[in-house]
Amino acid sequence: MSRTVDPYAALPRYYQLLNILKEKIDNGEWEPHQSIPSERQLEDIYGVSRTTIRQAMGILVRQGYVYQEHGRGTFVSPRKIQKGLQELTSFSEDMLSRGLKPGQKILEIGSVLPPGKVCAHLELPTGCGSVLRIERIRLGDEQPIGLQVSYLSLGENQTITRDELEERGSLYAILQEKFHISLSEAEETLEVTVATSREAELLQMQPGAPLLLSERTLFTKNRRPIEYVKILYRGDRYRYTVRLTR
Amino acid sequence: MSRTVDPYAALPRYYQLLNILKEKIDNGEWEPHQSIPSERQLEDIYGVSRTTIRQAMGILVRQGYVYQEHGRGTFVSPRKIQKGLQELTSFSEDMLSRGLKPGQKILEIGSVLPPGKVCAHLELPTGCGSVLRIERIRLGDEQPIGLQVSYLSLGENQTITRDELEERGSLYAILQEKFHISLSEAEETLEVTVATSREAELLQMQPGAPLLLSERTLFTKNRRPIEYVKILYRGDRYRYTVRLTR
DNA sequence: CAGTGGTCTAGACCACCGG
């Protein structure tokens, strides 16, 4: 229960305040389109300066929890728009948010010399050393959803074994925990294609059936490309959602 | 040429500073991964307080121009990642950014009673009044790219005529200029489908060929849904790009 | 008019990084 802002807590005050306000909105304590206390009132209520309040408020606005109107006040956004969807998620997180149990079948894992296209995306010189290639079938509630091929540009002595991946499930979790690599953003393109006979067999569908092809390049905090990943999604079992801002 | 921050200008100082810094990065005056002056140095250089500098810097970070490392400094992001792609764009803007000449063929425009699915997306009660429906073929360099159907939830006495749309081209421009409606964000889903015979004929392709189906709901600044739009893109002529952040 | 959010200042202390 987070009711007040503790000046001595480890968490920054704007962050504590952020959580308190989010909670009130999520609980429905403040209704959509209803105004919330003004910034000067919040100063008194939580005993923090207006700057700190505005820091929290800016995040709430960007995450779509509230909207502000100059001279009128701050208002709660309607529910539908509250949850951020433009977020970078792993396949596992994606499945969980859809209420499906994530799963995988590892087809192949090992070092390869990357094709030219992969070099380009990972910003490696052509003819560079090897990268880690992982080919997996991705499952949702045990059903095949997509065929995924990843190319990882790791350091000299860094690698990931089949066992680690099988045990942990999520590649992003391994990157974070084993190598302390945190991801910041990705560029993704989507297009349609049709299944080859091999793809159709692996995904248990008819050859020539439509697929959604996603190509994603992942960047670390300091904007170095770390992974290039291609996923072929079954057209009948996958829908892509994104939230755009202006 | 914006070299200094003018305290008396109409533009806020953090915004002037933002433009100056963006310009230096775009011009290549500061190279990728090179550190830029520290926040305290920028105070002296531009004669504004650190708070103002941090306000501009926060935007630069969010837009992907620079990245910051605690205790080390602020660094220029590599070029590829600088331009924001998560932005909400109209079809016209989208085509222009791809180097294609946008065009359209208006098939139908007029008031209709919205189907239930459309009511839901526009948050209108079922059996509500009529909405404006626009069906268009969208062109890129005179070639058909997509088939678009829009439903607009306008006010009582607001409408858009065929002539206005033909002359202005972009719906968003009309919304802004005629009704002073500014858009803030959208939710979009993408999936694959195959062309019906009517769709195939309009898009000049084979029936059964794969299409990319986009469904988008647009929200105004105060988060009211204003438009629901469905676009069927030719699978062979369209690729969707998005930038994701964590 | 009073109240709201938008901008801005000149300080302060902290945690982190490198030499």
Place this chain on the structure above:
DNA sequence: CGGTGGTCTAGACCACTGT
């Protein structure tokens, strides 16, 4: 250790909204 970004304060003035 000095320099960096991260957090925070207590003010101030402005532009905009409603009554």
